[in-house]
Amino acid sequence: MSKGVALEAGTTSKGASASRGLSILDLIFRIVAGVSTLASAIAMATTNETLPFFTQFIRFRAEYDDLPTFMFFVVANSIITGYLVLSLTFSIFHIIKTNAKGSRILLVILDTAALGVLTSAASAAAAIVYLAHKGNTSANWFAICQQFNSFCERISGSLIGSFIAVVMFILLILLSGFAISRRH
Amino acid sequence: MSKGVALEAGTTSKGASASRGLSILDLIFRIVAGVSTLASAIAMATTNETLPFFTQFIRFRAEYDDLPTFMFFVVANSIITGYLVLSLTFSIFHIIKTNAKGSRILLVILDTAALGVLTSAASAAAAIVYLAHKGNTSANWFAICQQFNSFCERISGSLIGSFIAVVMFILLILLSGFAISRRH
Numbered sequence: 001m002s003k004g005v006a007l008e009a010g011t012t013s014k015g016a017s018a019s020r021g022l023s024i025l026d027l028i029f030r031i032v033a034g035v036s037t038l039a040s041a042i043a044m045a046t047t048n049e050t051l052p053f054f055t056q057f058i059r060f061r062a063e064y065d066d067l068p069t070f071m072f073f074v075v076a077n078s079i080i081t082g083y084l085v086l087s088l089t090f091s092i093f094h095i096i097k098t099n100a101k102g103s104r105i106l107l108v109i110l111d112t113a114a115l116g117v118l119t120s121a122a123s124a125a126a127a128i129v130y131l132a133h134k135g136n137t138s139a140n141w142f143a144i145c146q147q148f149n150s151f152c153e154r155i156s157g158s159l160i161g162s163f164i165a166v167v168m169f170i171l172l173i174l175l176s177g178f179a180i181s182r183r184h
Numbered sequence: 185m186s187k188g189v190a191l192e193a194g195t196t197s198k199g200a201s202a203s204r205g206l207s208i209l210d211l212i213f214r215i216v217a218g219v220s221t222l223a224s225a226i227a228m229a230t231t232n233e234t235l236p237f238f239t240q241f242i243r244f245r246a247e248y249d250d251l252p253t254f255m256f257f258v259v260a261n262s263i264i265t266g267y268l269v270l271s272l273t274f275s276i277f278h279i280i281k282t283n284a285k286g287s288r289i290l291l292v293i294l295d296t297a298a299l300g301v302l303t304s305a306a307s308a309a310a311a312i313v314y315l316a317h318k319g320n321t322s323a324n325w326f327a328i329c330q331q332f333n334s335f336c337e338r339i340s341g342s343l344i345g346s347f348i349a350v351v352m353f354i355l356l357i358l359l360s361g362f363a364i365s366r367r368h
Contacts, residue, residue, distance in 0.1 A: 062322065062323075066320070066322035066323065067320060067322070067323065068314070069311045069314070069315075101365070105361070105362075105365065108358075108361055109358060112299075112354055112357055112358065113354070115296075115299070115300070115303075116299070116303055116350065116354060119299075119300055119303040119304050119307065120303050120304070120306070120307035120310075121307070122304070123303065123304035123305070123307040123308040123311075124307040124308055124310060124311035125311075126304075126308060127253045127307075127308035127309075127311045127312055128311055128315070130252070130253070131253075131312070131315070131325075132323070134252075136250070136251060138246065138250035138251070139246075139250065139251065139316070139325075139326075139328045140326060140328070141315075141323075141325040141326070142323075142324060142325070144323045144324070166300065170296055170297070170300060173296055173357070174292075174293060174296065176361075177289070177292055177360075177361055177364060178289075180361060180364065180365045181285070181289065181364045181365060
């Protein structure tokens, strides 16, 4: 009987250290995702290009807020960065207190919501960036990247950070699911 | 001691019936999601409009495969419909065998991936539909909906099914997470 108890205590302690490992991984993924979304938001928000020629009426200038999709992209990335910074406190709390369950479930729900917001922002922006690069002959939409070269490079690059963060969120959700399934 | 065993057996049986309830809810959500994505795919794929006037060289005709984003939308919705139909077998299996754990974890991983694919397809299509409705003066993209009225109505409507399915997937993931956290 005492052997059984000792065995159980051993299992619990092993489980706790494995959970701590998962929590540390969780923290790292959150930091990577936060840096990625912050970089995306800054890269998109600070880009602008003014063409060296202009007519009497129009100055050719491209900025992110010309397209509502890019504004959504910047706002979504900023919000997710804020959320990730706040969620770091939870993540650190989970490293210290490995048997917390309620806060883990709360976090996985918020992570799923954040994944949805971020994926939609990144995909919508990607659809517009594709259009800017290739244009569409059927709809008579021109490829504006032929004029706005450096603007297009920046907006294409800024997508990368968001998609890295999307992958991180998928890993975070799977990790949390795994961590929750270990506890009872 | 025998009271303790009886109590435990009672808890397990109660837990099993609660799990069965969750599995039935899971099945219903999957059917709703499957019908939604199928409807979306069909609505988008079958839409086309030919304008009643044409020049010598161009016939004005709009179809979903003029825009790569809409093709992605149709393909993604079709794939997700197929996945949902296949996953019904798992869902039914979970109703019968309430303490299955491995297959639940497999399903939540696949659901998360499906959520990612579907959200990106729906958002990218929404970004293009928005552009078709409003156009963009900065980029000199015209609002093609001014010509292609019924085409635009169909593509806008087909988005609804996808977004319903996205919500269903979020609920499915939360439900699975809850069901997994109950077992050990």
